[in-house]
Amino acid sequence: MATRVWDYLPEYEKEREDILAAVETVFESGRLVLGDSVRGFEESFAAYHGSPHCVTVDNGTNAVKLALQALGVGRGDEVITVSNTAAPTVVAIDAIGAVPKFVDVREEDYLMDTRQVADAITPRTKALLPVHLYGQCADMAPLTELAREHGLAVLEDCAQAHGARHHGRMAGTIGDAGAFSFYPTKVLGAYGDGGAVLTGDQEVAERLRRLRYYGMAERYYVVEAPGHNARLDEVQAEILRRKLGRLDDYIARRRAVADRYTEGLAGLTGPGGLVLPEVNDGNEHVYYLYVVRHPKRDEIIEQLKAYDIWLNISYPWPVHTMTGFAHLGYRPGSLPVTERLAGRIFSLPMYPSLPPDRQDKVIAALHEVIGRL
Numbered sequence: 173m174a175t176r177v178w179d180y181l182p183e184y185e186k187e188r189e190d191i192l193a194a195v196e197t198v199f200e201s202g203r204l205v206l207g208d209s210v211r212g213f214e215e216s217f218a219a220y221h222g223s224p225h226c227v228t229v230d231n232g233t234n235a236v237k238l239a240l241q242a243l244g245v246g247r248g249d250e251v252i253t254v255s256n257t258a259a260p261t262v263v264a265i266d267a268i269g270a271v272p273k274f275v276d277v278r279e280e281d282y283l284m285d286t287r288q289v290a291d292a293i294t295p296r297t298k299a300l301l302p303v304h305l306y307g308q309c310a311d312m313a314p315l316t317e318l319a320r321e322h323g324l325a326v327l328e329d330c331a332q333a334h335g336a337r338h339h340g341r342m343a344g345t346i347g348d349a350g351a352f353s354f355y356p357t358k359v360l361g362a363y364g365d366g367g368a369v370l371t372g373d374q375e376v377a378e379r380l381r382r383l384r385y386y387g388m389a390e391r392y393y394v395v396e397a398p399g400h401n402a403r404l405d406e407v408q409a410e411i412l413r414r415k416l417g418r419l420d421d422y423i424a425r426r427r428a429v430a431d432r433y434t435e436g437l438a439g440l441t442g443p444g445g446l447v448l449p450e451v452n453d454g455n456e457h458v459y460y461l462y463v464v465r466h467p468k469r470d471e472i473i474e475q476l477k478a479y480d481i482w483l484n485i486s487y488p489w490p491v492h493t494m495t496g497f498a499h500l501g502y503r504p505g506s507l508p509v510t511e512r513l514a515g516r517i518f519s520l521p522m523y524p525s526l527p528p529d530r531q532d533k534v535i536a537a538l539h540e541v542i543g544r545l
């Protein structure tokens with residue numbers, strides 16, 4: 173039986189009745205768009221975070237896009253972010269005509285090197301967009317400090333960090349807004365696409381509600397442009413509302429999987445060996461991904477296929493080196509840490525219902541493969 177990085181079917185087997193009941197609830201409600209399930213999920217998601225406002229949208233990319241727009245970022249404005257992220261972070265910035273400005277990441281934790289941010293600020297900078305990659309938060313204190321000094325907005329990309337904490341505060345509640353994705357693989361995943369924005373600012377929340385609804389303040393009358401149709405589907409909202417009650421349990425089980433890897437793979441670490449994830453001081457990691465690195469990454473991935481283990485790389489190409497972003501003008505070599513890491517990282521299977529015996533096979537196979545290199 174093939175072992176893959178992610179599989180939702182074991183979870184679906186456990187939750188089947190609840191998920192199917194969600195579909196029925198919506199279909200019988202008499203309201204298929206922006207109804208009780210969207211409203212109910214928004215209230216619960218905000219309450220879970222202790223955040224004043226949650227506005228759902230149709231996916232995480234639009235969560236970033238509309239949040240930037242609601243925070244006043246537009247054409248020609250610069251947004252400081254990282255290239256070591258899922259491409260949609262940058263796609264969203266680019267899509268509203270804003271200009272992504274990249275800083276490098278730290279070797280230890282793959283997160284924004286906040287020491288580089290001050291030098292990247294120009295008179296055109298409007299926002300800072302840290303990404304809480306793989307499930308732990310970027311260093312927020314230096315960013316909120318710089319933002320205050322220079323009058324910038326801070327948007328957290330929380331697509332991989334549902335339920336993560338940073339010095340006791342929840343991801344998505346530290347900056348001016350937090351953008352979430354509920355793509356099926358995420359820590360809180362829908363059975364399709366979904367997204368949301370948290371914010372403490374009522375005006376930003378109201379702007380988001382208009383932006384996701386063609387720019388209309390009330391029916392048929394547009395007050396804000398460019399608007400979008402970016403509503404979260406009622407069925408996905410109802411599924412998410414039900415799954416939210418189990419989020420802490422998903423996270424606990426992800427942490428158990430991570431602990432088992434960390435223990436089982438400790439013998440492979442050391443100079444020139446496998447590098448395991450590091451959790452920063454003050455961070456509570458939710459392990460969206462369990463990312464390790466090794467100089468002979470490609471050989472390891474290739475050889476594991478003989479064990480029917482199929483690993484993934486998140487992400488194989490730094491965003492600034494992609495041809496679709498050639499117009500940003502970055503050259504290979506401009507972000508050395510990001511580029512070096514991209515050649516070494518790989519992700520081990522990680523999902524809440526990954527059976528321990530499956531996991532042990534991955535651990536044993538890694539010992540064999542790396543032992544032979």
Ligand SMILES: *Cc1c(COP(=O)(O)O)cnc(C)c1O
Nearest residue numbers: 231232233258260261331353355
């Ligand atoms: C998944 C992801 C997104 C985009 O979310 P979608 O729902 O797929 O549009 C944005 N940023 C990061 C860091 C992600 O991992």
